[in-house]
Amino acid sequence: MTLQDKLDAFKADFEAGKPPYNVPYSVIETMHRATAELIASGAAARALKAGDKAPAFTLNDPDGNPVSSRDLLAHGPLVVSFYRGVWCPYCNMELQALQETLPEFEKLGASLVAISPQTAPNSRKSVRQNNLDFPILSDTHNDVAAAFGLRFALPDYLVELYKGLKNDLPSFNGDPSWTLPMPGRFVIGHDGVILYAEVNPDYTRRPEPANMLPALRHAASAAV
Numbered sequence: 289m290t291l292q293d294k295l296d297a298f299k300a301d302f303e304a305g306k307p308p309y310n311v312p313y314s315v316i317e318t319m320h321r322a323t324a325e326l327i328a329s330g331a332a333a334r335a336l337k338a339g340d341k342a343p344a345f346t347l348n349d350p351d352g353n354p355v356s357s358r359d360l361l362a363h364g365p366l367v368v369s370f371y372r373g374v375w376c377p378y379c380n381m382e383l384q385a386l387q388e389t390l391p392e393f394e395k396l397g398a399s400l401v402a403i404s405p406q407t408a409p410n411s412r413k414s415v416r417q418n419n420l421d422f423p424i425l426s427d428t429h430n431d432v433a434a435a436f437g438l439r440f441a442l443p444d445y446l447v448e449l450y451k452g453l454k455n456d457l458p459s460f461n462g463d464p465s466w467t468l469p470m471p472g473r474f475v476i477g478h479d480g481v482i483l484y485a486e487v488n489p490d491y492t493r494r495p496e497p498a499n500m501l502p503a504l505r506h507a508a509s510a511a512v
Contacts, residue, residue: 291385294385338482339482342436343432345432349425355423365475365507366401367475368401370470372404373406373461374410378471381494384419387422404425411424427469428463430469473497475500
């Protein structure tokens with residue numbers, strides 16, 4: 289079963305209100321509205337693309353250790369996945385799929401990091417719950433996400449919905465701004481140029497991790 293098959297199956301159960309979700313249809317309608325508006329805004333088209341220079345970044349891992357993109361790129365290409373947080377089931381399924389593909393990334397000399405706006409304790413929870421062997425980095429205020437063109441502010445009606453669902457993003461993220469990154473995956477070459485970019489304004493749609501392997505193979509062959 290592909291990652292998207294798993295996401296679609298979860299979405300079908302969630303939107304059908306099956307236990308344990310039992311979500312009213314009015315909630316689903318509000319989520320659909322917010323997603324449609326984000327798609328229509330064209331924000332994804334303004335994100336960084338293949339051929340662009342990737343912004344350099346240094347972010348802390350869950351133990352407070354700084355992780356530098358420049359240091360990682362000194363050893364080979366870099367796979368970066370931006371995700372919303374441990375509270376998002378779609379994101380957790382994507383992290384698990386990335387973990388399954390990690391050995392193939394490493395065979396091609398690549399490093400993998402995930403980036404979210406959440407606090408270190410929530411990143412530790414993500415690592416633990418998803419059995420991850422790659423670091424999750426905390427992007428306070430979504431500043432690195434903004435540099436990649438991914439940050440967006442939730443509309444007021446979605447903020448109110450999240451509050452009603454006890455989905456307290458300021459608490460999860462240690463940031464009162466109510467912003468999130470659009471989910472995005474990037475392959476960055478040794479020279480800092482983006483070789484692959486995929487951004488989803490619809491958070492229920494994610495690419496297969498294997499889609500990044502051709503770009504990594506190209507990077508590996510170019511380095512020979």
